[in-house]
Amino acid sequence: MTSIEVQDLTKEFGTARAVDGLTFRVLPGRVTGFLGPNGAGKSTTMRLVLGLDRPTAGSATIGGRAYSTLREPLRHVGALLDAQAAHGSRTARDHLRVLAASNRIPDRRVDEVLEETGLASVARRRVRTYSLGMRQRLGIAAALLGDPEVVMLDEPSNGLDPEGIVWIRQLLRRLAEEGRTVLVSSHLMNETASFADHLVVLGRGRLLADTPMRDFIHARVQPRVRIRTTDPVALKRALAPHGHEAVEHVDGHWTVHHARVDDIGRITSAAGVPVLELAAEEGTLEQAYFDLTSAETEFTAQQPQEA
């Protein structure tokens, strides 16, 4: 199967470095979330992969080949960069037929992707009458047109209604299960956490992380235990000798930081503390992401002093 390979990729616009010595691979069979604040270089990287922008240095390839050398590229790579790219005066179906014709994709496939993205009933309406969510679906339809092994979507959930967000999540999971290479940029953490297996995180054009999502969260967010008891005093007394401290919340439950649920369960049980609820609190992607980016901000803020 095909992967996306980015090697020492650098792109300068004037004096600004949008992408700075980036190296990573996006592998097939999983959804890779592409994270980073606005201006981190996510969209630029995608344009470089598609050969739309020329790199200042380095290379980006698809299965070892530069995008521009692909014969009928839509059959290999499907991309959504900008949902506004479809001309407002064309119908959705004509918009897709134009793209299909250039890569010798039959019109039958146009109707299939319209069906798949839920646009079949409005396919003959002009794109200017579409909502942002419908345009987004049309952009995704265009990306799926050539049944590509590699799918690259820039902020696909933009403007989608809750139903659409569930749909895109299921779509991305399915594409990965079919063995395709899926790269999805987003700035919505909870959304990304719901579909990504792997993460590539950028900050100021540089690679901050390239790791499985679970590892990324576990490495950065300390485990916590949530507990409810009828006897807070007994709870505190039981925890103290083990170096744990419970913090009370407004609604009456307690959180033990830096602790694992297995340990706390044994301690409270041995001490006979009446426990109403005991649960591990999973770290969220959002917490892990902010931990990483705040570290990065400190790092970059210190640099001038060192110089």
Next chain:
Amino acid sequence: MELTPVLRSEWLKIRTLRSLPGALLALFAATTAFSAIAGVSGTSDPDFDPLFTALSGVVAGQIAAVSFGAMAVSSEFQSGALRLSLAAVPRRGRWFAAKAAVIAVPALLVGLVTALVALLVARAGLGPAADGLGTGEQVRGVVGCGVYLMLMALFAAGLAALLRSGVATLSLLIPFILVVSFVIGDATGTVADFLPDKAGQLVLRETYDGTLGPWSGLGVTALWTAGALLAGAWSLRRRDA
């Protein structure tokens, strides 16, 4: 990548945007209407040239041809459309060649039909004043007129690719065609003869003086067009999409 699917795709783009076939229709309507008016207007001018009078609707009609060429290209420079097009066809030179071809062919065909109809309509009005026109001159006028309209559409297309904007292209070309050429106007024997529209319009005249003849005049327009297209292609290949 083969050229045929790219041509088919680009042709479909022209057909599916209402404004583009609309511009070609306007080309036909404006040219024949202005030629018809010229045909029934006076023929007392001492410089009266029956062939040019019959085809004079082109002076107005060419604005539609220029708009057609400019809009066909500039629709690609709106909100990321070019990125989508070049992701489908990454060979930019080939893509632009296909774009030029689907502008040239319809402009030429509509231009030929338009010129023929304009000539017939105007001659009906001119009556005996145009009887001196030979068949050869009339064929030259009609064919030359079609080619001229195609060249002007392509000239605008090249400029639109260079300037990446239809508005910029049209606000440069339309005043140029309407005002500059008109003001410099009849001052023959100057550099004005070599302006793209002025030179090409020599093919519409029965009689001509000066350095350029009908076909060499059209050749000068073709050089301008080639220059604009090459500049557009160069810009397209060099710049980030």
